[in-house]
Amino acid sequence: MERRTFLRTAVIGSSAAAFGGTLWRGAAFAAPAQPAPGPYGALQPANANGILLPSGFTSRIVARSGQTVPGTSYTWHSAPDGGATFANGTGWIYVSNAEVSASSGGGASALRFNSAGTVVSASRILSGTNINCAGGSTPWNTWLSCEEVSRGFVYETDPWGVKAAVQRPAMGRFKHEAAAADADHGYVYLTEDESDGRFYRFRPTTWGNLSSGTLQVLVAGTATSGPVTWANVPDPDGSPTQTRYQVSGAKVFNGGEGCFYAAGTCWFTTKGDNRVWAYDANTSSLSLAYDDSLVTSGTAPLTGVDNVTRSGSGDLYVAEDGGNMEICLITPAGTIAPFLRISGQSGSEITGPAFSPDGRRLYFSSQRGTSGSSSGGITYEVTGPFRG
Template sequence: MNDTPIDLHRRRLLSAFAGGAGLFAIGGDVLAGLNEASRGVAARSGKTQRAFFDALRGGLQAANTDGLCLPTGFSSRIVARSGERVAGTSYDWHDAPDGGACFATPDGGWVYACNAETPDTGGVGALRFDARGRIVDAYRILSGTRTNCSGGPTPWNTWLSCEEHDGGMVWECDPFKAGQGIARPAMGSFSHEACAVDPRGRSIYMTEDRGSDSGFYRYRPKRWPDLSAGVLEIAEIIGDPTGVGARVRWHRVPEPNPGAKDTPCRHQVAAAYHFQRGEGMVFHRGSAWFSTTADHRVWEYRCADGTIRIAYDADARFAAGREAPLRKPDNLAADAGGAIFVAEDGDDMQIVVLTPDGDALPLLQLVGHERSEIAGPALSPDGSRLYFSSQRGSKGARDGGITFEIAGPFSSRE
């Protein structure tokens, strides 16, 4: 049997799940040792998290030579520019870099996969780093698509790239070598923005970027984790999401792949809730977190019990006299310490960290990029570096994109 790289990743994951039964055969002394070690790790993690948040509370310094305002202890470098050869490779970085994610490699390095939100060429490029963080390769993992905006990583180490146009699809890509992704039409044809995978619930959540008329979707594959067939659903909200106790009721979308003259997915279920421009998404600690840019909100959907809440509301915070540094939220990322990283689509061009206790702390700000947006935040597997792009750069055009790396005392670093 000739397996594709995606097939191999899936089988390794399923083997790992099957092997998990061996944990129940471990003796009590070993388990006690593991628990003690876990407590030690948690204590160290708590200290690094506090140090990280304290660094952010110290405020941002003046812009450095890369045009970035950072907290004390953080540094930056530019790893790629649109239209220019990636250093040490034969690959020209794509225009309009957007959503991205990092994937660990067997040699201790990682790959940063990054979409191209261009209406003509689209696709996905990738940067490969060695264990010391040096770029060793760059290549394309998806071509022939258009307006690839955000997406999401899977637990079986593939990248789901989303096309943001009315007939857009999700494409599953192998980030580890040059190649071509696989279309997943069963996940729906609509203006896809982002994906978040819930491995316990065996579901994939998706946002839609359609102004004030956006759906929130769930896809349940027929055979996990094969994405080729399954059920697409859209959310209805029962109750008031600005308060407490709101929950989601899911409705099957009758026709996941409507034609141009057919009823679009978001209008096929009368009870569906219409969000104000759905954007970035990340799965974190059992929840699908996502942003709605037009009303400056970040939402949390708790997958296990189906409840939903507005975790951050800039207008409500402002009305209550609280600081609201985050506006026009877009792409999301999360770290092991419980922080949610939110990139701004314009506004004052910041990445803001939402802490578990409700603070909103600027991590960085780009100066001179007023006609751009921040996209694709993703932490390296060891948590020591953050990657993101200014989609149009200081030039304010698609071919002016710049991809950055930030290093510093993040809370999830090893």
């Protein structure tokens, strides 16, 4: 495992060339991000919803845990967590996990919007599952909802709520966090929320069908950048030996959280060391997009890294679990700055950031809202001049 005290003194010096060289350019970013003014300017005072946003951006609440979603008869779930959007004719759908036990309503729900952005329906799309934390969308328009429990499952769900959810044991049984589909190379990447977690990829036997395939784990040394290899996980069922202990040399990641694939790169986060990683799928190499211990001046803006998404412009939006309750923006130029901050909700975390298909609206939740309880979750929409 990496020692962050070593990184502060050694990585910036002896390994700086690796971050600035061809490896990092392959991941389409400049270097581990450093604080700088954001592309949208400074945050303005908190609005009526308690959100600090750049000038020109507005927010609204679209759902509250335990309350009927306006315009529907559906009661929104507790502890909203990972989310994604799907095109739906002239409108779109936002799906959200419920990070609570089955007995408390675990699973996932969907909000459906018309072309004007009005919620026209909402419903449950997955029930009876436990601690569904994050997940990911697929190119064939399903939502992979991941159980964050020991030997948890991935469930493939239908955002329209027409088809029944399907358990996908071939994708491994472990403490799942997030998933990201890579149609360019035919894999689904998976993070594991353990302090000694691993980073996995699943190759379906047939792309688009997750019923069978091969689960692999990333293998590398202790370095934070360089080429990596993959090894098959002998027993994806994870019993009696848990998946993360089955392959010698599998790289340890401290608390895997969100992941998102685009443009040949899978970005994923680890909360235990406040890092955003970049796996370049074209060159099979690893590098760092952000590490709070590598911030060279001032205070690290991003801590408690969690869910991550990407805009059409290539900007990464990384949500905080705690920290200052911010979503921070990392640009391809290698700068990082807060994009928004939620005030008065220090007992919560920001979850589920996802852009509408046209890129004009950003959805996310405060999992425990102002109450600090899973029953107090709030799901928001931000609209504004996002760069395309």
